[in-house]
Amino acid sequence: MSGVGILLVLSLGCFIGTWGQMWEWGPDLEGPWCAKRRGEQCCDDRDDYCSVPILGTECYCDVFCNSTAYDCCPDYWEHCHGVVRERTTPLPFIYTTPRIPVTTNNCVRNGALFQPGQSYQENCNECKCEVFSGPPRRFDWRCSQSVCLIRPQLIRAVNDGRYGWTASNYSALWGMTLPNGIKYRLGTFPLESNVVRMTPLKVRLDEVLPESFDSRQKWPGVINPIRDQGNCGASWAFSTTAVASDRLGIEFMGDYKEQLSPQHILSCNSDRQEGCAGGFLDRAWYYLRRRGLVTEECYPYSSGRTSTIGECLVAPRKRQGNCPSGIEFRMEKRYKTTPPYRIRPLEREIMKEIMDNGPVQATFTVKEDFYMYRGGIYRYSDTTRGETSEYRQTGYHSVRILGWGVERTFEGDIVKYWLCANSWGTDWGENGYFRIVRGENECEIESYIVGAFGKDNRRRRLINQRRLNRIRDGRKFRSLNLRRLRRRRKNRNKNKNNRRRFKKSHKSVKKL
Numbered sequence: 001m002s003g004v005g006i007l008l009v010l011s012l013g014c015f016i017g018t019w020g021q022m023w024e025w026g027p028d029l030e031g032p033w034c035a036k037r038r039g040e041q042c043c044d045d046r047d048d049y050c051s052v053p054i055l056g057t058e059c060y061c062d063v064f065c066n067s068t069a070y071d072c073c074p075d076y077w078e079h080c081h082g083v084v085r086e087r088t089t090p091l092p093f094i095y096t097t098p099r100i101p102v103t104t105n106n107c108v109r110n111g112a113l114f115q116p117g118q119s120y121q122e123n124c125n126e127c128k129c130e131v132f133s134g135p136p137r138r139f140d141w142r143c144s145q146s147v148c149l150i151r152p153q154l155i156r157a158v159n160d161g162r163y164g165w166t167a168s169n170y171s172a173l174w175g176m177t178l179p180n181g182i183k184y185r186l187g188t189f190p191l192e193s194n195v196v197r198m199t200p201l202k203v204r205l206d207e208v209l210p211e212s213f214d215s216r217q218k219w220p221g222v223i224n225p226i227r228d229q230g231n232c233g234a235s236w237a238f239s240t241t242a243v244a245s246d247r248l249g250i251e252f253m254g255d256y257k258e259q260l261s262p263q264h265i266l267s268c269n270s271d272r273q274e275g276c277a278g279g280f281l282d283r284a285w286y287y288l289r290r291r292g293l294v295t296e297e298c299y300p301y302s303s304g305r306t307s308t309i310g311e312c313l314v315a316p317r318k319r320q321g322n323c324p325s326g327i328e329f330r331m332e333k334r335y336k337t338t339p340p341y342r343i344r345p346l347e348r349e350i351m352k353e354i355m356d357n358g359p360v361q362a363t364f365t366v367k368e369d370f371y372m373y374r375g376g377i378y379r380y381s382d383t384t385r386g387e388t389s390e391y392r393q394t395g396y397h398s399v400r401i402l403g404w405g406v407e408r409t410f411e412g413d414i415v416k417y418w419l420c421a422n423s424w425g426t427d428w429g430e431n432g433y434f435r436i437v438r439g440e441n442e443c444e445i446e447s448y449i450v451g452a453f454g455k456d457n458r459r460r461r462l463i464n465q466r467r468l469n470r471i472r473d474g475r476k477f478r479s480l481n482l483r484r485l486r487r488r489r490k491n492r493n494k495n496k497n498n499r500r501r502f503k504k505s506h507k508s509v510k511k512l
């Protein structure tokens with residue numbers, strides 16, 4: 001309506017002068033025409049639907065009728081422009097021709113004119129100016145009907161409801177479709193059955209666990225920062241390298257301050273992996289264990305912009321020369337880990353594992369509302385209940401769990417949560433982190449928890465094996481006894497035995 005108001009002010013002056021040439025309706029046709037239209041009564045530009053039936057035909061209440069003159073409704077000027085016409089010789093109304101063929105072949109948007117074939121983007125959908133053959137023949141926008149990743153109505157529903165978290169728009173995600181969000185922002189395949197079958201380690205649980213825990217506080221300066229995978233479905237590479245880097249850092253406290261390169265694993269672990277279209281975690285860990293990875297400094301991440309993995313620039317047997325980044329390649333800066341192990345899907349066991357050994361890798365189902373998470377404790381809102389499956393598509397994603405905590409709600413309830421690190425940059429969520437309900441296997445986050453130890457030299461490997469054995473057997477953790485270690489090293493048979501046992505327990509990994 002305000003648009004009409006502005007038009008009125010702008011056009012009143014010249015309007016009156018042109019009346020002489022206009023056709024007029026007879027006085028017997030006075031009455032509410034435009035005034036009785038439902039919805040918008042007066043319309044801007046050309047709008048062939050902005051009409052009212054009259055004498056077996058249509059009269060119009062759009063500005064376009066002004067230029068054709070004879071097909072404006074009798075009360076158009078008065079009702080739409082507030083101009084009282086001076087009634088001169090009334091002419092009998094003869095209306096035979098339909099609206100004159102359009103001279104302005106245009107679609108209109110926000111007052112601007114567009115040619116057929118021109119288009120604009122509305123969130124994730126493209127709208128194109130097209131000619132509709134009618135009747136009435138008209139120029140209008142035809143928009144694609146994809147489900148968008150960011151949906152304003154969903155944001156509103158989450159923020160109006162009491163879900164314990166808030167949602168917001170993200171410019172990096174705006175304009176993407178939900179299927180593309182799943183394809184390019186997630187990227188972890190459901191675990192293969194041999195990993196699911198992998199016997200989880202048992203953790204001894206006679207301890208009282210703290211109410212809250214944060215790896216960043218227990219191991220300051222060691223835990224990897226938030227990364228951004230960009231438009232590449234490589235959470236499999238990001239979560240694996242981040243958990244491995246964290247754990248290497250914890251193992252070699254002080255000596256190791258590197259970030260392992262997701263690009264390395266993404267570009268080089270291409271066998272039976274799908275790069276930016278997703279990957280398997282067990283295959284990633286296998287690569288990390290057998291080939292090892294260089295650091296981020298040596299092989300920086302670039303797939304976030306290109307959405308492709310590019311060529312592998314660090315050959316498996318590379319020993320000298322330069323890194324992809326140009327710095328000198330150093331063999332000893334290629335890190336390996338032990339095989340991964342699963343933690344049982346039990347809240348306390350996961351907590352204990354994090355507290356003792358560092359962040360773990362978790363795989364979970366990302367539902368359609370998760371992308372818009374801004375802060376709070378996430379729990380699936382299910383606001384699309386009743387919509388078609390198109391609106392409720394899900395995907396698998398992997399992240400790091402760094403710790404846990406509790407929060408009191410206004411109602412006085414206590415909500416337990418996991419503290420997780422996502423790989424969508426620091427603008428997303430709570431500075432790149434998110435919290436999710438703990439102890440309820442929300443979105444399956446507790447189902448597939450994986451950890452591994454760093455592997456560098458023999459001595460470390462021994463310690464790791466001892467630790468693993470201890471955890472596996474549920475024996476009490478004793479602080480490292482170097483004398484025992486030395487004795488054990490001498491005792492090669494026993495050692496071999498150990499290794500055999502170790503291998504046995506990770507048979508499923510070896511099979512790959």
Ligand SMILES: *[C@@H]1O[C@H](CO)[C@@H](O)[C@H](O)[C@H]1NC(C)=O
Nearest residue numbers: 007011014015018063066067
């Ligand atoms: C009505 O038509 C006249 C002459 O074609 C034009 O100058 C004027 O701007 C039009 N009025 C509106 C409201 O567009």
Ligand SMILES: *[C@@H]1O[C@H](CO)[C@@H](O)[C@H](O)[C@H]1NC(C)=O
Nearest residue numbers: 150151152169170171172174
């Ligand atoms: C969301 O953010 C984008 C980019 O910043 C912006 O163009 C768009 O209008 C926003 N959408 C809503 C509903 O606020």
